[in-house]
Amino acid sequence: MGTDLEKVLLSKEEIDAKLAELAAEIDRDYQGKDLLIVGVLKGAVMVMADLARALSTPVTMDWMAVSSYGAGTKSSGVVRILKDLDTDIAGRDVLIVEDIIDSGLTLSWLLSNLSSRGPASLQVCTLLRKPEAAKVAIDVKYVGYDIPNEFVVGYGLDYAEKYRNLPFVGTLAPHVYGG
Ligand code: XMP
Ligand code: MG
Numbered sequence: 001m002g003t004d005l006e007k008v009l010l011s012k013e014e015i016d017a018k019l020a021e022l023a024a025e026i027d028r029d030y031q032g033k034d035l036l037i038v039g040v041l042k043g044a045v046m047v048m049a050d051l052a053r054a055l056s057t058p059v060t061m062d063w064m065a066v067s068s069y070g071a072g073t074k075s076s077g078v079v080r081i082l083k084d085l086d087t088d089i090a091g092r093d094v095l096i097v098e099d100i101i102d103s104g105l106t107l108s109w110l111l112s113n114l115s116s117r118g119p120a121s122l123q124v125c126t127l128l129r130k131p132e133a134a135k136v137a138i139d140v141k142y143v144g145y146d147i148p149n150e151f152v153v154g155y156g157l158d159y160a161e162k163y164r165n166l167p168f169v170g171t172l173a174p175h176v177y178g179g
Pocket of ligand 1: 068099101102103104106107150152153157158159
């Protein structure tokens with residue numbers, strides 16, 4: 001596995017520090033509110049787990065699974081709900097938690113889907129964003145790191161379901177994906 005990785009982009013320490021900053025902002029913004037955080041499976045599992053523990057605000061947690069990518073590194077542009085929320089979000093303050101915003105197509109679809117359910121508020125927190133890859137403009141309130149337009153793995157992010165358990169974010173060596 002060591003040789004599959006090209007470089008470490010964000011260390012565990014950098015990720016932890018950024019999540020602490022984001023959690024402090026979220027704590028300020030949602031003081032006294034009844035916040036529901038929604039993790040987008042599977043990539044956001046690590047961000048959800050660490051962000052939730054960094055928050056002082058009591059939250060409830062729910063999960064959605066959508067598919068937008070196959071086993072490779074290219075967006076299909078097609079979004080499908082694989083697992084819907086268990087929670088009725090009408091009138092709730094909802095914060096979507098994402099691992100990464102790449103083209104933005106998945107999130108843009110998710111935002112319009114969830115808005116139609118009548119939440120009191122709907123915002124997004126993402127650990128990573130690739131500004132150069134954006135295909136749609138999305139207003140994201142909490143962004144961890146803007147990163148270059150390279151395929152990244154680790155800390156929840158996978159290539160063909162591998163590497164999700166790495167404690168850091170890194171780039172793959174081109175030979176792994178046939179580059
Ligand atoms: P879009 O392009 O719709 O991407 O914003 C949505 C989802 O695609 C996955 N994604 C990645 N996964 N490394 C990954 O392991 C990447 O560089 C990457 N870029 C996009 C991710 O699940 C994201 O939520
Ligand atoms: Mg994802």
